[in-house]
Each structure stands twice: as structure tokens, then as C-alpha cells.
Amino acid sequence: MKAHAITRCGWNMLVLVPFFLAMNANGQTIPDWENPNVVERNREPMHALFFPFPSEQEANADARTATNYINLNGDWKFHFVDNPQKVPMGFYQETYRDAGWDNIAVPANWELLGYGIPIYTNIPYEFPNPNPPKVPEDYNPTGCYRKVVNIPPNWEGQKVFIHLGAVKSAFYIWVNGQQVGYSQDSKLEAEFDLTKFVHSGTNTIALQVMRWSDGSYLECQDFWRISGIERDVYLYTTPLMRIQDFHSTAEFHEQNGSGTFTCTVQVVDASGMKKSPYSVEVLLSDPSGKSIGQATGSGQLGRDQMKGEVQVTVNLNQVNPWSAEIPTLYHYRIVLKDKKGNVLQVIPKRIGFRSVRIENGQLMVNGKAILVKGVNRHEHDPIYGHVISEESMLRDIQLMKSMNINAVRTCHYPNDPRWYDLCDQYGIYLVDEANIESHGMGYELDRTLGNDPRFRLAHLARVSRMYERDKNNTSVIIWSLGNEAGNGVN
Template sequence: MIIPRHYENLHVLHENTAANRSYYIPAEERFDDLVENREHSGRFQLLNGMWGFRYFDSIYDLKDEFYREGYGEEGFGEIPVPGCWQNYGFDSHQYTNTRYPFPMDPPYVPEENPCGAYIHHFVYEPDEAAPKAFLNFEGVDSCYYVWLNGSYVGYSQVSHATGEFDVTPYIRAGENKLAVLVLKWCDGSYLEDQDKFRMSGIFRDVYLLKRPEQGIFDYFLKTRIDGQQAEINVSFTFFDEKMPVKCSVYDQEGSLSALAEDVPGDDGISLTLDQPVLWNAEQPFLYTVVYECGGEVITDRLGIREIKVKDGAVLVNGTKIKFRGVNRHDSDPVTGFVISLDQMKKDFQVMKQHNVNAIRTSHYPNAPQFYQLCDELGFYVIDEADNESHGTNDIYMEDDHEAGRRERWNHAVSDNPAFTEATADRAKLLVERDKNRPCVLIWSMGNECAYGCTFEAALAWTKAFDSTRLTHYESARYRDSNKTYDFSNIDLYSRMYPPLEDIHEYFAGNPEKPFVMCEYCHAMGNGPGDFEDYFEVIEQYDGLCGGFVWEWCDHGIYQGRTPEGRAMYLYGGDHGEYPHDGNFCMDGLVYPDRTPHTGLKELKNVNRPARVVSFCQEKREAIIHNYLDFTSFKEYASVAWEVTCDGVCIAEGTLEGDAVPDILPHGEAAVRLDFEVPEAGKCFLKLRYIRRESTRLVAAGTELGFDEIPLKNEDGRNQTVLHLLKRCGETCTGSREPGLFTVKEDDRRLYVSGPDFAHVYNKLTGVLEEMNVNQCRLLERPMEYNLWRAPTDNDRYLKLKWQKAHYDLTYSRAYQTDYSVTAEGVRIHSVIAILSPVIQRILNMEADWLIGADGRVDINLAVKRDTELPELPRFGLRLFLPKDMEDVTYCGLGPVESYRDKRRASSHGLFTANVAALHEDYIRPQENGSHDDCDFVTLTGRRAGLTAAGDQTFSFNASVYTQEELTEKNHNYELVRSPYTVLCLDYRMNGIGSNSCGPRLLEKYRLDEAEFTFGISLIPEGKAE
């Protein structure tokens, strides 16, 4: 079948489409169910459902004119619309990050271009009052040709934009045949190189709108706040003739707030509201505006707000704000790009529950209802055009270096005049459709295209068309340095993943433009670990208006469950595709099913609505700062508090009524508490911020975050630990005669035994091989000195250094071992090195072991590290315990996993768990489930138990998997449980950071000390049969 080659013609982006306009649903009368049930409008006909479908590997395989009436459809199956054909067995899934999935030869795409032919039969009932019919496609990837009843209607592209066709000449009463041909690739694919799975088909709603002969075609509503009044100005365009319009504005109680009746449409409409209620993300108050014209009624929502820049800061309604945002893709593990209202609302609910107030629509416009929900539920939006040509940076260069690559990035597309119309078209489609949405504060021209004449044109048009919003384009930084460009229409200075020092350097220059981090804290796998550090710098500068975490959800393809019931999610390369970028799509704050990662829990507490900024223990007085921008603290939250001592709650209470201060936004006030602090014990005061009243997304009583404050006393040590060590010390000191210890020795081992225990120490490795108490075996394998961890996604660059240093292949060698028997026990001293193949010694140790009369083992290690080698993943001991030792009790940070730089979701307490429950099931296996700042940990089984404790806190990890298993396997459903319970006791672990796509781990979190000491005691227990 011969079709016009519009799909490779940059001069034909659309054919026979209607002019761009804002989104709305017309009706014959006022219609308020704008989002949930738009199909209830009598002027709206939804065409979704099962459509006829046939897939072709190449456009040249499509021989028949399938769109003709009377064409036999025997070769067609069915597919749901909306739907992505890869999810139904056609073609194959492919994930790439930046690389094009075809040769970079703009504007040409492969000749063997896959395509899908769609046929849909529907019945149409004409409406005499609305005889015109407009066919709408809200999302089709990548381009499409449309026929109705055998007649050619038109062509369009831009996958995430609405294409509208006037089909009045072709539609008829009764049955109609709609035919659509969708191509997998087109010239527009060069501008849609977003970091996502590449899917194809009609993935958003298709519908008809019935319209009158004459009436409103489009409108643009703007608001301006002037003291205690708001001015509303609406401009209109019409089908043909200019018509009178009646405009009514109602408040949320349904009372008429303003009316402009029979105003000539060519003059627009101006209305004034006295004492208006303003819209913001915390208090998303919406009016209803009703337009009546030409026998048609258009109902919309109106949020009164202003956004502007003043003194280098971003202001909403005159107030400085912070974006505590996320980047969100349309992604579902089952439906792919197809996102229902329920799926959207699930995302919004989890976001609100975790203190997210802003969304960047990375990197394309979302469905229209998305913005209506953001209006209603309260989210600030950076609305981004469907522009990304990242793959033009993947050019072959003989002298390949990053600086040179960035100089040439813009040559193929963004500074190529041939692409100016296409680039600007995408900005216009975005702005025109969403211009009446109050949630949209910022227009973003796209993502990672570099800069040039195409974006100069897009920005100039955008700023001229809409001066009420700000403009954004991060990739303006990447351009040919030999040319001069116009940046005057960009309002914000934007960066991705900036190191903290770059932010400080920017503000040292007293800049005029606000700084926004459009992406930061890459949330891939176990991480991010630097939320708190970025929060501190965000609060330091008024001009740093916040940031958007990359990204919201893991992109995975659900593949069912294993026979054991484990969910299987696939990522790049799992479908045999080339090119692909592996699990780089697994970089979200939530799993594909929207279960929160621990990183989202971390973000929640970092972005809590209030914080204790100072505390006076003598007065029991906490100064609380309200980080909300528009809401008083008392209106928003209540406070519950508790005091713990050695992990146990000893006092608690709530602040209600007048006890809760009415802290104004950005203000501070004192709260007084009444509690006593014990003279001894490790004590903490915890203040929990509780949602006072229910909203649509957050129930009353939901915890919004907490503060934890260490309390001072005479002896701040954990008394349980002191008791453990003292009890064992008393047993070991003077209560046993040296003769009660038996020590045997051979060339390899020391055999140390007492009345109730028998341990074996390896003189060649410097560790215990066996621990036995009351004939209970506690070690299934010899202990190990442990430097390795299963690399996290944020270790993806550092692990190359670690592997070069062979940290994954280390072993210990003891060069000298001496022992003596004293009243305290058997003292063993070893001189040890940690070695690995090929390279020099990694570190040297002096190890002192004391085996007491009850079998307790005290270990003290003095370590000197070779500083030529990279920082260590971790340092500690690894124990392989019996599998049934699976009940864990620990006193430290919990219950959420914690690390040196990722610990704000955890607080100190006494916790119990099954060892399997401590595992955080990242889709690509990696280090997980550790707990930092631990006083002691106890693992118990049917007969045996082991407690680890020390004078200094430590980190532990108890797991049903070995670190080798976590390192080697690519998917969590492939993991095989160890025959042991694996216990790692760490002096420290390297921090987590966000280096998977961000700056290097901050120095203060690196395990790179030249020298350090580590001490820990192992206290075994065993029950005789």
C-alpha cells in the first residue's frame, strides 16, 4: 500500500489537523464531572475498546488498502485501544537510555519500518445542535495516518500530543469505519529519544467531540492578583464568526462569584473577584468557570495564582517556594505507556503521603486529565515538551572526549534549521493545550537536546505567547562555544545532578536567575544517600527553588511469577534487543507496582513539613520551624512525642489544642514537653508530625515525618550492652582458673575449649573457624574478614576500581600468631594482611582475640590501609550461622535499612525481625538491608544464639543471601537462598550516594581512613539437647 512519506518529511508534521487549542470537554449544559466521567457529556463519544489489529514487520509488507469500505478483515486480530502493541506479543520490547534504536541519519528512519493497522467500527448518532464532529487522538507513538469510511482524513505525529481532525465531511449517521495506520518510527523519533522503554501504538484515549456550527474554539484564561482583588482575563477564538459569551465563576460552595454576560467575544472578558481564595499546592482552591456560547457549554476549573521571579527567587502569590519534586514518566509494568486515572491517582497518593509537592512531566506532556488532577490535588508542575534528541550526542569521534562531544552535540538537530519547525511545533502543542491549567508554573522546552536555533525559536514563541509563566531548558548549557546564542527567554538556571560545590559557586556570583535542579539524587537501586545534604543547600539559598528527584518509578516489564511466587520484572536486554541500557531504567523511588523504596521513605522524612532546629534540654524546649510555604503548622499537623532509653519507650505524649503552636509558614515557635531523663542509658527524644485532618490523598493520623534528638545524661551508654559486657567480663575475670581452659595447637589451628564451649582459631588466616557452645555449632563455615559488598547501582563506577583492586577476591593471611592463657581467658595475637590476586597488600592488621571462660570472644583490630588503593566498600567480619538462626533482635537504627548517608528514614530503637524480612528486594540484586549505628544485635535459632556488641556502635547486615549471590545475579527472582544465615558485622561501610548518574560520593561518607580500629564482642549461647 502506497502512502505519502510524511514520516520522513520535516516539512509535513501534520496534515489536515485542527488548529492547536486548549483542552476542554464541551457539553450541552453545565458539566462538572470533568475528570472522572468526561464520557458522560452528551457531546463526547469515547471510541476506546477492542479494535481490529494487524502487525507488519515492515511498512512494505502492508499491501492492502485496509482502510477501504468492504475490505475483508480476515487477517486482523484484536488489540485493546489504548494499548501498546509490544505488550500483546507484537514486535519486541526495547529499552535504551540515550542511544537511538536505529542508525542516526536524520530525518531518515529504517526502510523496514514496523507498523500496525487498526480498524474500528462504531455507531454515530448526529446531534442537530452540534453537527460538527472532531476526532481526537490523545497519544499515538510515533506517527499515524487516519481514514474514515474509506476517505483519507489526515496525518499527525508527536507521540504525547493531542491530534484533532475535523471529520464532519466524512462521518455519517449509523455505522462508521475508522482506520488508522501507526508507524513505529518517523522523523519525529529523532526528537523522542527519552530514557524509557520504546513502545508503539495508540496508547491514550480516542474520542469524538460534537460541536456547534459556531461557537468557542479556544480560550486562554489569565489571572492577576492586585492586593485583595483578582483580575480574570479571558481571550477567545471562534470557529468562524465571533460570538457573544456568557462567563460565570462559582466558588467551591456553588455560589456565583463573578459574572460577565453577553460580552462580545472579540473583546474578551474581564472579571474582578474581591477577596479571592488563591491556589497553591498546599491549598489547591479551585473555582468553577462556565462559558456559554452558541448552544454549547464549556465548564472548567480556575485556580487564581501568580508565579514570578523577584530578587532571584521563585515566588507563588508573592511567597518564596521550594519545589520538593520528582520526575515522573508514564510507566506501568503491565500496561506500559497506558496510564488510567486510577494509576495516576495511585501515584499522586503515594507522592502526597511522602511530602512531594511538585512534578516534572519528564520528558513529554502527560494526558490532559493528569493536569486536572494536579489542579485538584495540589501539585506544582513543570510541563515539558516532547523534545529529546539525546542520541545525537552518541557520535563517533576519533578524539573522543566529553568536552568535544558536547561541543558537537547540537549539530545534528538542535542547531539545525531543518528541525526548527518540528522543535517549535512541540512547544506550541504543549503550551496551547495546557495553558489554562493553574498547576503548570513552568514551561520546559524539552530535555537533553543541547541548544541552538531550534530552541531559540521555541523559547521566543513561548515567552511571547505566555508571559505569565516561567520558562526552563536545562540543556541550554550544551552548545558550540564558537557561536553566540540567545538565552534571554530562559527564566531559570537549571542543572542536572550538580555537585554541591557547583551550587555554592553559582550563588557566590550573586546571580539574577533562580537555580532549579531539574534532576538530582538519582534514585537507582539502593539510594539515594545524599538527600539531607541537598536539603541543607536548598534551604541555604532563597534562589535555589528546589529540585526534582530522578525519578519516580522503576520501569519494568511484568513477566508473571516464578513457581515460588516471586514477581518477575524485566529490563533492558531481557528481550534480546540491541542496543539496550540494562537496568538503568530501574531508577525510581517506587518499585514498578508502586511499593515505596527505602529511598522514598528517606525523602519523606528529609522533606517533612517541620523540623526541630534547636533544643534546650534543661527547659525541655524545642524550637520548631515550619517548612510549609502557605499553611500554618497548627492547621496542618499535630505532634506526638516519645522518649526512649536503650531502645525502649519510657515516656510519651501528644501535643493538642493550645499546646501546638500556631507556627506561620516559614516561621518558628517553641514547644514545651514534660519528661524525665534517666541518669543512665542511651536516650532519644522523638517528635512525630501527624496529619491533623484528612485530605483526598492523606488520611488524618498519617505520620508525615519525625525528628530524633539525642538526650544528655550522666552515662549515655547503652546499659544493655554494658550489662552484657560486664556479665561476661565477670565470668571471664577471676572466676575461672587458667587450668580450666584447654588449648591444643597444630601447624594450622588453635583448639580452645572450656567447660561449655569449643572454638577453633586458624593461625594462617587469623579468624575463628569454629564456635561451639553446649555442643551447639554456631559457625557453618569459617569467619572471614570482609571488604566486599554486592555493588549497589550507585557503585556502578566505583565498582570498576574495586574490581581492579580485587576487593571481591580478598583473603587474609596471618604472618605471626601467638597466644597465652590467663585468668581472663585465652589471648591470641596475630599479625595479618588482607590480600588479593595480582596487587599489593590492601591493608595490614594487628588482631587481638580474647576467648573467655563462657565462650565469649572479644575482637580488637588495628588497621592500616594502603591509601594508593580506592576507598573500601566495607570493613568487618562475616559469619555464616546455622540457617535456623533467623530471629533477629537489634538495638540501633531501624526498622528501615540505613547507611552512613542514608539514615533519615530510620530512628533508634529496639527492633525484632525475621532475617528474611530484613532483605530489601531490589530488582537488580545488590547490597541492602544493613543497619547503622547499632549497639548490639542478637540472632537466635532453635538451640543456638549469638549476640554481637561493642563499646562503639557498628553496622550489621543479616541476610538469607551471600554477597556473592547478590553480586552475580541480575534479577531478584533468580536469587537462591544461602544454606546459612549470613551475618556481617562492620566497622563501617562506604556511603551510598547517588553516583549512578550523579556526583561522586561526598568525602565525609567514604571509607578511606588510612588507619582505624574496630572492636566487637561475640557472645554465644547454646542449649544442650
């Protein structure tokens, strides 16, 4: 269906886009997508997934209606080529004429829309002659994306970020003709600070997505190997002083039924002011919405210290614990205020009180031995591939509950974050698994990537970033370092 469309764009001059290149010991240049020492460029540090509302009122509604949110899902301009060397010259420039390009849905896997071939395989890699970190040069399907977005005037003076939920397998991003950064790891979010690249009015965002990269050697899972932008894409703003991350725990004390809620909040300031006092208020409510506790911490940032941390604790005499059988969730809000008490950000979240430990070889939740009745679950839709709707997730949970399944392993990569929230809500124990599987290389110590020091950074990044994103989800009771990745130094 799309073959003629690709030919139609073939008149464009084809040159090598100015990628970031590194030099190896022999003086040869290495593209980022074949360099395991480069897993990102200018990507924001991973943090817990949350949406920072600008006011208490807006925090009562869906993030998609917030005044600091722009949805970038939908139609993008798209051009498909056989390899990165064939991308059109300057396709990322604002003035580039893309009238001859196709439209493509985002999120979507391009193979399911007629571009390239979907490949199913288990152990072997989907490309011939694997030789890490190199990937095929002549045939490495590459998608060029463009989207024009209008930035409202009231976003001036704020930080602007782009959120890309999942892109397979590696990509570059440009804004208004300027290269912003690079990212790989197909199953975790990538965010970039666009503040210095955007302006009020019309802006052009461009992506170049490579089907295969050195990261593909760690993504050898038993499933359909398909490519593209697989999860939500959006813009959001924050004030110059903002919450960068937070970590919440809700410990259930089995001896007396009490609970301890602790929230550690990281605040950063880009205002450049000499002194920037702030306060963080945490409000805790029971499942019915009744207020049951609050705590406030404060700090001061400035030119000499642009990052600070506040920890608050709320002790409760009696709580109802969370479990797969009775998934009781409490509500909390984190409110960041400036020195005058003005609200800067509001983050609403839910959490369950629970305890998890292994005692005499037995997994215990809330002091009781549990029987794990679990399944592996791939993110796959018969029509949309790796793009999973919330309705599909709910059907899975309803089916599992009807069959007394109480646990899921996110085989073999971090899932869409909505899945974790639904498992919190409906009561599913999760084994959260890093996006690491390299059994296509075998398990001999001289071949396995688990023992290849060149891939140490990639292994560590994929595990740590998974933890940082999902650390606040009650349903995660076990962390998995990956699957069938061999033994060794990594």
C-alpha cells in the first residue's frame, strides 16, 4: 500500500544527516547507534512518572485538559528509507518542504502501516550476521517524522519539556532545525528540555528513528520485532522552580496495623535568583477522600545550590493494607509553593500501605504468605502491535481476575505506565522487568553480552531507569534485572 509513496519521495537529495559521531581507537568514526557507550545525549534524568499540574483546581481533572499540556499524538508527516544514510538532507529544518511525505499515526508501529516487514522470532536476532555493536548498514529501516506545533504565548518564561513514551529502537530529535538529543531503550520514556529551542507560535519537531541500533542486541525478546513511536508523545511546562522527582513509601506494620507514609521530594530551580525559598506540602487522604494527615517541609535554593531535597513523614495509627485481594489505595498530593505561598505545582498520586519480605524462603505480603498465581504478559495487540490502549489493558485485568490470576511479569521490559496504575487499582502483583534480553548471542562467557564490558553502561542504565520510573507503584513487589541475558560482569 505504501511502496509507491516511498518511491514518490525518492527524488529528494539523499545525504548523511550530521549525526553525533565518536572516534574509536583506530581513528574511525562510530555512529551513536553503534556505540554502546552512548545510550543518550541530553536526555533528562529518569524520574518517577507523574504530571505536574499548575494549580489545585486543574489537579482535579485529567492531565490532557491541563493548560500546561499539549498532546502530540495523531498525524505526523513521515518519510521511510532503507537506512540512515538515505535520510533527506535537512529534513529537520523548519523550511523543509514535506508536502510529498505521507501522514502516519503516532503512536504506531510503521510495519503495521505498510512500511517495512514485521518479523517474529524467538532466539535469533531479526537481522543477519549479528556482530555487536554493529547493525546492518545497507538495510536498517529508518523513519523520519515531522510535526508542526503551536506554542501558546502564556508558555513564555516557563520550562518546556517533550515526553516520548517509547521509541524503537533509537532516535534523534530536532526542534526548529536544532539538534536536541538522542535516546535508546525502546520501552522507557525519554524526555528532553526544549526551553531554549522553542518559542511562541509555530514550531517544528523532527525525529529520526532507526529500526536497529546497538541497543537492539539487548532487545532480543520472543515477540514481534517492530518499530516506531509506540507510546504517547506530549509537551508540558513547569515553572522555573519545579519538582524534579519524588519517592513515596507507605509501610504497613503488621504487628499493630499502623502505617508510615514517607515522601522524599527533589526540587530544582533554574531561575538564577540569588535566593529561592520554597516549601513542599504533602496532603494524605483515605480511600474515600477524607483528609487523614499532612506534613510540610521547606528549603532554599539559589545560584550556589540549584537542587534540594525535602522529606516528610506521616504516621497513622490504623491503615487498611493493600493486597491483590483487597487493593486499598490512599490518595496524596504534593504541593510545591514559593516563598509567598503561591502554588507552583500540584502532583496527585495514589499509594497502598503494604510490606513485602522473604522469610524462611517464603514470599510474605503484609506478614502473610502468598501464593503467586502469575502469568507472563507481552504488550501486543492483534491490530495495533505494541500500541496498547487502556481498554485493552482493562480487558486483560478483567480476564485475569476472572481466572484467579494475581500476578504478572512484565515480560520482558517495562510496560506502559498506565498498566502499573491499573494493577495498583485492581490488585495485581507485578514483577517489573528491565528491557534486557540477549539470548541471541548465546550464554558462553566469551560471547554473552552479560559478560561484555562494552555493554555495562547499557545494562545499568536500563535497570536503574526502570526502577526510577516505577519506584512509587504499590503493585511492584519484585524487580527483575532482565531475561535470558547470560552471566558475567554486567
